Amino acid sequence: MSYDVFFVSSNKHKFEEVEKIVSKFGLKLGLLKLHLQEIQAGDLEDIAKHKAIHAFSLCSKPVIVEDAGLFIKSLHGFPGPYSSYVFDTIGNDGILKLLDVKRDAIFKSVIAYCERSGVVHLFGASVSGIISRKKYGTKWGFDPIFIPRGKNKPYSKLAEKNQISHRYLALEKFSNWYLNKKKSNDL
Numbered sequence: 001m002s003y004d005v006f007f008v009s010s011n012k013h014k015f016e017e018v019e020k021i022v023s024k025f026g027l028k029l030g031l032l033k034l035h036l037q038e039i040q041a042g043d044l045e046d047i048a049k050h051k052a053i054h055a056f057s058l059c060s061k062p063v064i065v066e067d068a069g070l071f072i073k074s075l076h077g078f079p080g081p082y083s084s085y086v087f088d089t090i091g092n093d094g095i096l097k098l099l100d101v102k103r104d105a106i107f108k109s110v111i112a113y114c115e116r117s118g119v120v121h122l123f124g125a126s127v128s129g130i131i132s133r134k135k136y137g138t139k140w141g142f143d144p145i146f147i148p149r150g151k152n153k154p155y156s157k158l159a160e161k162n163q164i165s166h167r168y169l170a171l172e173k174f175s176n177w178y179l180n181k182k183k184s185n186d187l
Helices: 012-023 044-059 083-089 091-098 166-185
Strands: 005-008 029-032 063-072 078-080 104-116 119-131 146-148
Touching: 005 012, 005 044, 012 029, 012 063, 012 166, 044 063, 044 104, 044 119, 063 083, 063 091, 063 166, 078 083, 083 091, 104 146, 104 166, 119 166
Parallel strands: 005 029, 005 063
Antiparallel strands: 063 078, 063 104, 104 119, 119 146
């Protein structure tokens, strides 16, 4: 099968979600299961850029990677770019135990695209919301505790999650850019 671009991740759930989203734009996405170095940095963009360059160096194919972070206002942006590590160590239950009254948060996503060595295009988006008082369901990541602004349920309980999430918004930007590039360059 021919793919427009490869999504590089070791997270099957993330790939499935990304594939559903970009297919709505007519893109064919392949999966490259690679374990990429994840630098420790205070900026999602730096992390995503580094991962995209590393992924391209391993496969020499057009790739996208995604880095996302949950930024909780009362915790001064924690866990932010360390969200994967925090999820793996303390999980949603640990996050809920850290919070009192103030529960405002922002979920951010950065898509990094690389089709040649050292050249990376970034597409970012964010969604404001709050952290729930309890977990709702068992879906992956922070979906069971993040309630987007204007909704009364967390991502894990929203049928329309893949039309409103931070990941969707970043992938929409990427997909539109990629399709315009493809159209103008006849890729």
